[in-house]
Amino acid sequence: MAYRRTEKVSRRLAARRDAILTAARFAANEGGMEAVQIAPVAERAVIAAGTVYRYFPAKTDLVAELATVVAEQESAAMRLAAEAAPGPLSALPAAIATFAMRALRARRLTWAMLTEPVEAEVDAVRLVYRQSIARELETRIRAAINDGHLPAQDAALSAAALVGALVEGLIGPLASAADDPAKSRLAVQTLTLLALRALGIVDARARGLVVQTALPLADE
Amino acid sequence: MAYRRTEKVSRRLAARRDAILTAARFAANEGGMEAVQIAPVAERAVIAAGTVYRYFPAKTDLVAELATVVAEQESAAMRLAAEAAPGPLSALPAAIATFAMRALRARRLTWAMLTEPVEAEVDAVRLVYRQSIARELETRIRAAINDGHLPAQDAALSAAALVGALVEGLIGPLASAADDPAKSRLAVQTLTLLALRALGIVDARARGLVVQTALPLADE
DNA sequence: ACCTGCCATGAATCGTGGTTCACAGTTTTG
DNA sequence: CAAAACTGTGAACCACGATTCATGGCAGGT
Numbered sequence: 001m002a003y004r005r006t007e008k009v010s011r012r013l014a015a016r017r018d019a020i021l022t023a024a025r026f027a028a029n030e031g032g033m034e035a036v037q038i039a040p041v042a043e044r045a046v047i048a049a050g051t052v053y054r055y056f057p058a059k060t061d062l063v064a065e066l067a068t069v070v071a072e073q074e075s076a077a078m079r080l081a082a083e084a085a086p087g088p089l090s091a092l093p094a095a096i097a098t099f100a101m102r103a104l105r106a107r108r109l110t111w112a113m114l115t116e117p118v119e120a121e122v123d124a125v126r127l128v129y130r131q132s133i134a135r136e137l138e139t140r141i142r143a144a145i146n147d148g149h150l151p152a153q154d155a156a157l158s159a160a161a162l163v164g165a166l167v168e169g170l171i172g173p174l175a176s177a178a179d180d181p182a183k184s185r186l187a188v189q190t191l192t193l194l195a196l197r198a199l200g201i202v203d204a205r206a207r208g209l210v211v212q213t214a215l216p217l218a219d220e
Numbered sequence: 221m222a223y224r225r226t227e228k229v230s231r232r233l234a235a236r237r238d239a240i241l242t243a244a245r246f247a248a249n250e251g252g253m254e255a256v257q258i259a260p261v262a263e264r265a266v267i268a269a270g271t272v273y274r275y276f277p278a279k280t281d282l283v284a285e286l287a288t289v290v291a292e293q294e295s296a297a298m299r300l301a302a303e304a305a306p307g308p309l310s311a312l313p314a315a316i317a318t319f320a321m322r323a324l325r326a327r328r329l330t331w332a333m334l335t336e337p338v339e340a341e342v343d344a345v346r347l348v349y350r351q352s353i354a355r356e357l358e359t360r361i362r363a364a365i366n367d368g369h370l371p372a373q374d375a376a377l378s379a380a381a382l383v384g385a386l387v388e389g390l391i392g393p394l395a396s397a398a399d400d401p402a403k404s405r406l407a408v409q410t411l412t413l414l415a416l417r418a419l420g421i422v423d424a425r426a427r428g429l430v431v432q433t434a435l436p437l438a439d440e
Numbered sequence: 441a442c443c444t445g446c447c448a449t450g451a452a453t454c455g456t457g458g459t460t461c462a463c464a465g466t467t468t469t470g
Numbered sequence: 471c472a473a474a475a476c477t478g479t480g481a482a483c484c485a486c487g488a489t490t491c492a493t494g495g496c497a498g499g500t
Contacts, residue, residue: 002474003468048479164388169381198418222444223498268449
């Protein structure tokens with residue numbers, strides 16, 4: 001035996017792997033999925049194209065991992081926000097607005113992960129992200145129903161619909177929300193309100209909840 | 221001078237052009253945008269690949285025309301349904317449900333036209349479709365607001381959000397709506413209800429409207 | 441019938457981007 | 471320091487799909 005991977009080397013490898021993922025993420029947030037190409041990503045990570053394949057067997061795997069990472073981060077943020085809320089009712093706007101704000105901050109990435117298409121393989125992979133977001137919402141909707149804050153409804157369907165509404169309203173090609181923070185904030189509020197009403201909370205009440213929810217454009 | 225295009229020939233050319241468009245539409249509804257490839261489309265239209273280029277200078281143009289045609293058809297259907305309604309309030313569920321039902325009937329096509337991505341060029345072209353649908357809804361929303369049936373709101377934003385909600389709920393990758401007509405019908409109703417609530421109609425009233433609206437799974 | 445163009449054809453060409461691989465450079469161990 | 475095992479490189483390879491074009495027909499006019 002003549003070689004065993006040292007701790008130091010392991011760290012370097014891990015760092016490089018991260019660099020690749022980060023580069024991919026950057027690319028996606030800049031030019032969408034089509035920009036996630038091996039050569040450019042490699043360049044950004046300051047390695048050779050071939051090297052990428054030492055870390056990921058195929059591009060699909062790279063994208064898959066990217067989707068997983070982003071999905072975890074985003075749903076964690078939503079969960080955190082929801083759990084910080086005083087009750088299941090106010091947890092709803094908290095989760096919704098959190099998703100909305102974060103989506104707005106990295107809109108191209110969100111769009112790429114959620115909606116922008118690609119080859120079938122990659123598409124399948126993105127399901128992960130979509131699902132984790134929807135599931136997070138679904139959980140909150142269920143809780144609110146159980147507590148009697150919402151009329152009975154198909155929570156999964158409502159959750160999916162809300163994801164669609166938020167994405168389309170905020171970052172879809174029709175979205176006007178500029179980079180202007182004031183406008184963004186307004187858009188988030190408007191859509192949160194719309195989402196709450198969609199779930200069956202009457203307008204007046206929903207407005208109250210939206211106002212209550214701080215909706216700060218906080219940084220991570 | 222020795223040749224002038226005859227009426228008969230013109231007709232044949234037009235027919236062939238239509239055949240190509242139809243083939244493309246078929247392909248899109250079957251395998252999404254990636255299936256809209258020159259060779260397969262040509263084969264379906266029973267012509268050679270090269271011939272397609274006699275009718276459309278580039279694939280993008282073909283897709284563009286397809287998008288235009290579909291957009292016109294769909295928004296016309298929505299308009300028709302809305303105008304047949306007794307008033308601006310019931311025009312809303314009519315337009316919404318019409319879109320929903322038709323989207324469901326040709327889900328892959330709708331998805332391809334609306335959400336599935338592709339190269340930037342084609343993407344730009346699809347905007348036509350998206351916009352025409354959203355605009356149709358927007359018109360109805362405005363009317364309902366003017367008549368005092370809805371609270372004041374950003375009609376364009378609401379319209380975009382609704383398109384997103386409907387698409388995501390009905391034909392998104394998370395949608396469960398099977399081909400089972402009963403389930404489809406239920407999904408359409410559920411989402412129409414959700415959409416009405418989102419616009420600010422209270423649950424009970426919205427339910428009434430949904431029931432009123434025939435929501436038949438009619439054919440064109 | 442016979443020129444004169446338009447029309448259709450489909451094999452060949454091109455461009456793009458993922459993937460491979462023989463070779464060069466590093467690390468680890470004895 | 472040499473051998474062994476691994477890691478990095480980037481040019482070459484491949485597959486795929488849009489687009490072109492030389493060629494073979496067909497229709498329209500004389």
